[in-house]
Amino acid sequence: MNRFLYYFIILNMIVNMVVEVPKILIDFSHRGAITSIALALIIGVALNWILIKLFQPFPARSLPELLQLYTPGWLNKLILLYLSVNWFVAGLLSISTFTLLLKRFLTPEMSSYIIVSSFVFLVSYGILMKSKSLLNSMEIIMILNIPIVLFLIAKVYLDQTMDWDYVKVALTYVNNWPNYSAVTAAIYPMIGIVNIVIFNRYLISKVNMRLKHLLIIFLVGGLILFTTYFIPLGYIGFDVSENIQYPWILTSDSVRLKYGLIERFIFIFLLIFLSLSFLNITIHWHVAQKLLEAVYRTKKLVIKGKDFNPYLWILLFWGITFIVAGRMTEYQLFLLGKYFFNQQPLFAIVLIGSLLLIKRGAKKHE
Amino acid sequence: MESSSENQQTPELLLKLAQQLSPTKDIVQTTLQVEGKQAYMLYLKSAVDEIVLHKTVVRPFYETSSIEVYASYLNSAPNKKELADEQSILIGLTRGNVLIAVPQQYFLLEIRNVGFDEVQQITLEPTIHGAQLGLSESLEVSMNVIRQRYHQPSLVFDTMELKDQSNRAIALVYDKVLVNPRALQLIRKRLENLDFPLILSTGDLQLYLNGSKKSLFPSCLLTERPDRLVYNISSGKIIIMVDGSPHAVIAPVVFFDFMISMEDMYHGYWISLLTLFLRYSGLFACVVLPALYVGVSSYTPDVFRTELALTVAASRIGVPYPSYIEVFFMLIFIEFLTEASIRLPTPISATATTVGGLILGTAAVDAALTSNIMIIVVSLVAVSTFVIPINELGFAVRGLRFILLLYTTFFGLAGLAIGLLGIVLFLANKESFGTSYLKLGWKSRKKELGIGEK
Numbered sequence: 001m002n003r004f005l006y007y008f009i010i011l012n013m014i015v016n017m018v019v020e021v022p023k024i025l026i027d028f029s030h031r032g033a034i035t036s037i038a039l040a041l042i043i044g045v046a047l048n049w050i051l052i053k054l055f056q057p058f059p060a061r062s063l064p065e066l067l068q069l070y071t072p073g074w075l076n077k078l079i080l081l082y083l084s085v086n087w088f089v090a091g092l093l094s095i096s097t098f099t100l101l102l103k104r105f106l107t108p109e110m111s112s113y114i115i116v117s118s119f120v121f122l123v124s125y126g127i128l129m130k131s132k133s134l135l136n137s138m139e140i141i142m143i144l145n146i147p148i149v150l151f152l153i154a155k156v157y158l159d160q161t162m163d164w165d166y167v168k169v170a171l172t173y174v175n176n177w178p179n180y181s182a183v184t185a186a187i188y189p190m191i192g193i194v195n196i197v198i199f200n201r202y203l204i205s206k207v208n209m210r211l212k213h214l215l216i217i218f219l220v221g222g223l224i225l226f227t228t229y230f231i232p233l234g235y236i237g238f239d240v241s242e243n244i245q246y247p248w249i250l251t252s253d254s255v256r257l258k259y260g261l262i263e264r265f266i267f268i269f270l271l272i273f274l275s276l277s278f279l280n281i282t283i284h285w286h287v288a289q290k291l292l293e294a295v296y297r298t299k300k301l302v303i304k305g306k307d308f309n310p311y312l313w314i315l316l317f318w319g320i321t322f323i324v325a326g327r328m329t330e331y332q333l334f335l336l337g338k339y340f341f342n343q344q345p346l347f348a349i350v351l352i353g354s355l356l357l358i359k360r361g362a363k364k365h366e
Numbered sequence: 367m368e369s370s371s372e373n374q375q376t377p378e379l380l381l382k383l384a385q386q387l388s389p390t391k392d393i394v395q396t397t398l399q400v401e402g403k404q405a406y407m408l409y410l411k412s413a414v415d416e417i418v419l420h421k422t423v424v425r426p427f428y429e430t431s432s433i434e435v436y437a438s439y440l441n442s443a444p445n446k447k448e449l450a451d452e453q454s455i456l457i458g459l460t461r462g463n464v465l466i467a468v469p470q471q472y473f474l475l476e477i478r479n480v481g482f483d484e485v486q487q488i489t490l491e492p493t494i495h496g497a498q499l500g501l502s503e504s505l506e507v508s509m510n511v512i513r514q515r516y517h518q519p520s521l522v523f524d525t526m527e528l529k530d531q532s533n534r535a536i537a538l539v540y541d542k543v544l545v546n547p548r549a550l551q552l553i554r555k556r557l558e559n560l561d562f563p564l565i566l567s568t569g570d571l572q573l574y575l576n577g578s579k580k581s582l583f584p585s586c587l588l589t590e591r592p593d594r595l596v597y598n599i600s601s602g603k604i605i606i607m608v609d610g611s612p613h614a615v616i617a618p619v620v621f622f623d624f625m626i627s628m629e630d631m632y633h634g635y636w637i638s639l640l641t642l643f644l645r646y647s648g649l650f651a652c653v654v655l656p657a658l659y660v661g662v663s664s665y666t667p668d669v670f671r672t673e674l675a676l677t678v679a680a681s682r683i684g685v686p687y688p689s690y691i692e693v694f695f696m697l698i699f700i701e702f703l704t705e706a707s708i709r710l711p712t713p714i715s716a717t718a719t720t721v722g723g724l725i726l727g728t729a730a731v732d733a734a735l736t737s738n739i740m741i742i743v744v745s746l747v748a749v750s751t752f753v754i755p756i757n758e759l760g761f762a763v764r765g766l767r768f769i770l771l772l773y774t775t776f777f778g779l780a781g782l783a784i785g786l787l788g789i790v791l792f793l794a795n796k797e798s799f800g801t802s803y804l805k806l807g808w809k810s811r812k813k814e815l816g817i818g819e820k
Contacts, residue, residue: 107665107778118777122788129795136805137794141787143806263671271783278787 001052001213002206004135005193007142008283009048009217012192013224014149015280018248018273019097020337024185025229026241032176036183037225043183044190045218047348051193052209054355057362060204063197064294067354070361077295079354083197084291086347088317089340091284094277095119096325096333105249106270112326119278120321124314126282127289132202134286141279148272152252153227155265159255162234169238170230184341189228190221194351198287245330289313377467379452380408386456398424403433406467413462415479423466423475433468440466440473447474457533480504485511486612490590491755495632500590505535505609512539512605515596520544526557528571528608531564536571539595539605539614546602549618549799553604567611575606575617582765584758585798587616587623594628618799625649627755648753651746653767653789656693657774657782659743663689665778677739684734690775692736696744697771699726701764704748 025033058066063083067076099115107115126134156162200207232247235254241247255265262268292313301308328336376397384395392411397404405427409419422443430436440446447463449455449472455465462478483504488497501508509523524538536557540550556575565571572586586606589595590613595605598616606615616623625645630638663682667675685692703722707715723745730736747767754760766789773785796803 102780106780110778114777115780118773118781118784122784122791125788125795126791129791133795133802134791136802137791139806140790140794140804261671261674262669264668267666267669267779271779274780275783275787278784282791 001209002203004139004199004203005052005196005207006216007138008192008195008199009190010146010192010220011138011142011276011280011283013189013221014146015094015273015277016189017224017228018277019101019246020093020334020341021185021189022228022232022247023245023334024338024341025182026232026244026247028179028182029170029229029233029238029242030173030176031182032173032179033182033229034171034174035176036178037186037229039178040183040186040190041218041222041225044187044221045214047187047191048193048217049209049214050352051196051355052207054352054359055196055200056207057359058200059207060201062199062201062290063354064291065201066358068294070358070365071354075357076354079350080291080295082350083347084288084295087284087288087291088320091123091281091288092321092324093333093337093340094281094284095123095321096328096336098274098277099325100328100330100333101246101249101270102274104246105266113322116322116325119281120318123278123282123285124318127286127314127317128310129286131199131286131290134283135199135202138279138283141275145272145276148268149276152265152269152272155255155257156227156231156251161254162231163237164234166233166236166238167230170233181338181342184344185338186225187344188341189224190217191348195283195287197351198290245334285317289317376406377472379472380406380465380467383452383456383459383465384408386452387459398427400428403427403436404469405433405436407464408459408467409464409477410459410462413460413479414464414477415462418479419464419477422477423464437468437471437473440468440475443473443475445476447476449474457527460533461535480506482610483507486590488590490588490613490757491594491627493591493627493629493632496628497591497593500592501595501607501612501614503610503612505537505607508607508612508614509537509539511592512595512599515592516541516599521599528565529560530562532566534565535609537605537607539599539607541599541602544600544602545604546618546801549801550604552799553606553617557606565608568606568608568613568615569611571606571608572615572617575615581796583621583762583793583796583803584624585617585619585796585803587619587756588613588758589616589756590614591628593631597628597631598623618801619803620798620801621793621804624756624759625754645753645755648750649763652748652750652753653763653770654782654786655743655747655750656697656767657770657785659740660690660693660771661774661779661782664775669779678737681737681739685737686734690771692740693743693771696736696740697747697768700744700748704751 025037028036064076064080067079071079095116098119099112102115103110103112126137129137196203196207228248232244232251233241235251236244236247244250249266249270252269253264253266257263257265257268289310293309297309301312376395380395384393387393387410390410392413393408394411395406395408397406399405407423423440426439427436430439447458455463455474458474458476459465462476462480464475464477466473466475480503483502483506485499485502485507488500501511505525513521513523518541520541520543522538522540522542524540525535526538528534528536538550538553538557553575560574562574565574569588572584572588576585587598595614595616599605603616603618606617625642627641627645630642633641662669662675663678667679669675670678682689699722703719706718706722710718727741727745731738731741751760751763754763770782770785770789773788774782777784790804793804794802
């Protein structure tokens with residue numbers, strides 16, 4: 001499999017370890033979280049497989065290009081618009097979450113708007129970048145951060161204060177039926193592959209998936225989902241953890257680096273996950289902007305040979321982000337996240353459906 | 367007078383050219399004459415090696431039996447140049463060519479006198495092992511230096527001429543088998559379209575080649591080390607040299623090229639790995655430390671373990687302004703110091719650094735204008751900047767840390783983290799003649815990542 005596809009998948013998994021997903025899963029700890037995770041794991045891997053299989057016959061083509069070639073105009077605009085809104089909201093959710101997190105734990109005196117703007121400037125730069133450069137920088141940032149993430153996870157597993165009894169208690173609820181919201185929340189980390197819709201243009205080979213790769217994704221995904229759900233329980237306790245807004249942040253604050261320059265684990269944890277989230281947001285919005293560009297593009301904004309269309313979308317992104325992320329409360333954000341996850345099956349259906357349409361159209365063309 | 371009737375026979379071209387060159391005083395127009403034979407010479411005294419001229423042009427004239435023999439002698443001279451239009455002959459004359467006219471024929475011989483054709487000591491990137499002598503200010507000698515170190519028939523010297531006022535010769539050097547054809551084409555195109563009135567040396571040529579003059583990071587590498595040149599030629603890069611400049615430009619480059627010292631090649635594996643690690647940590651330290659100081663002391667003092675946080679806070683007691691002003695002041699101060707010690711003559715620069723670094727530093731702490739720890743941070747930053755082997759990157763980094771400091775001043779520690787990623791994004795988006803500036807070079811990479819062209 002192409003290395004960059006792994007990056008997408010793993011990045012999305014790691015980034016979603018921290019906030020909404022564990023909160024939702026822990027909320028359903030009495031109502032089938034474990035079976036939901038198992039189900040989500042299978043569905044998630046299947047989605048990965050389906051998407052890669054569907055993209056395989058079209059190397060070096062992006063979804064907008066393919067839609068333009070093989071589907072009617074009104075339909076492809078509608079599909080692209082829906083998809084781009086999804087990507088934008090995914091990024092928006094991460095920005096809002098991290099705005100609240102930073103405000104809560106790192107710089108409590110700073111205004112939300114300033115925290116938001118610390119993101120949007122550089123994210124916008126990332127949006128305007130060439131896609132290929134974005135892939136390059138993703139590789140570098142991942143390579144630099146993953147070892148630290150591994151260290152963090154290992155530390156959390158091995159720390160003395162981790163109480164495995166709570167995990168055992170949680171495991172006794174294995175006999176509940178999966179819950180819809182829990183399943184969708186657990187699927188979300190698994191589908192980082194969706195970014196292929198734009199970046200496929202730059203991946204010229206090895207976009208395939210064999211049993212080995214499937215197994216790798218299954219194992220890594222399983223490990224990360226397991227960690228996401230069970231580790232906070234082990235630190236916070238099974239019954240009380242439902243009341244906690246940021247289970248993973250509290251978990252990370254329970255760990256102490258006795259001999260480190262930085263004693264409190266939470267700061268390293270926050271900054272590393274912040275970096276990776278930043279990267280993920282940049283990728284999401286880059287995709288969103290590229291999709292939107294395929295929906296609407298005006299020649300009026302091409303001034304002196306320079307295309308100002310992307311700036312239009314960035315302005316729109318900025319406006320929405322400042323309004324939403326600057327004002328959102330934790331509860332609203334949690335609800336938004338939940339709704340967003342709940343509508344995911346529709347997203348999957350639209351994405352896969354459009355690819356099937358393309359496949360049919362391509363056959364007709366031959 | 368007889369000589370005047372001779373003069374009338376002086377070829378018109380010579381007279382015309384001489385007229386165009388006047389009123390400069392170093393112009394020489396002479397007639398060689400011995401019973402029945404005549405030849406005319408035109409050259410600029412300041413540009414021509416007169417001893418060689420005498421040996422190879424004047425003496426044979428008197429030794430040959432007839433003018434035809436002399437003409438064929440000149441015709442077979444190894445330093446003969448092609449005759450083109452008047453303008454290029456004129457430029458040739460300024461470059462040390464000698465125009466010789468025998469009846470019905472003109473010859474242009476290159477008899478340059480280059481006063482600075484010695485190979486120079488390496489001053490920019492000294493190493494303990496490895497070559498000690500660099501290139502020369504004379505293009506021919508520099509080309510010879512490279513040729514003598516890279517014996518491959520595929521090595522190409524492609525000379526052309528700058529189209530500015532100085533009309534200097536430049537040479538593109540590359541291995542035609544290994545070279546990156548896309549970059550070569552791009553560089554050629556840029557050189558042809560170069561539109562600047564005066565280019566002084568390789569140093570500013572590389573800026574004009576960049577495309578955009580306003581970039582922080584260098585997109586070519588300026589070097590004087592022949593071993594670096596040969597190393598880069600063998601990895602398919604293109605060297606540009608300008609006559610009269612002892613430096614050569616290497617293009618295209620990637621970020622990691624700037625972090626390699628040639629010494630890495632001459633040490634054992636572990637030693638060079640260690641120095642490489644040192645270098646990267648120095649780079650990281652000198653970019654991050656000032657911003658980190660602001661982020662930690664002004665925004666989130668509880669990041670460090672309690673003892674350290676207290677130490678930092680205690681050392682700041684009495685400092686009458688917020689930490690970012692302190693850092694800005696001290697950084698600018700250290701930049702003054704570096705800049706001063708570069709520009710000053712060596713004996714004075716030692717005094718400057720002592721007074722500036724030691725005395726002012728201690729006094730500033732005593733006067734509670736800055737904290738002890740700040741002095742440590744600033745010195746560390748200054749020292750670790752010098753760990754970067756290529757000067758140009760060092761300069762870029764000096765600018766970069768101010769930007770990061772600004773971002774951290776506005777947004778705190780999170781700003782520092784995001785700003786660092788921003789730097790990575792920025793570098794990854796930069797291009798040097800068609801190659802990405804920052805990317806990891808896996809072996810299978812070319813197969814996996816490309817641009818899907820229709």
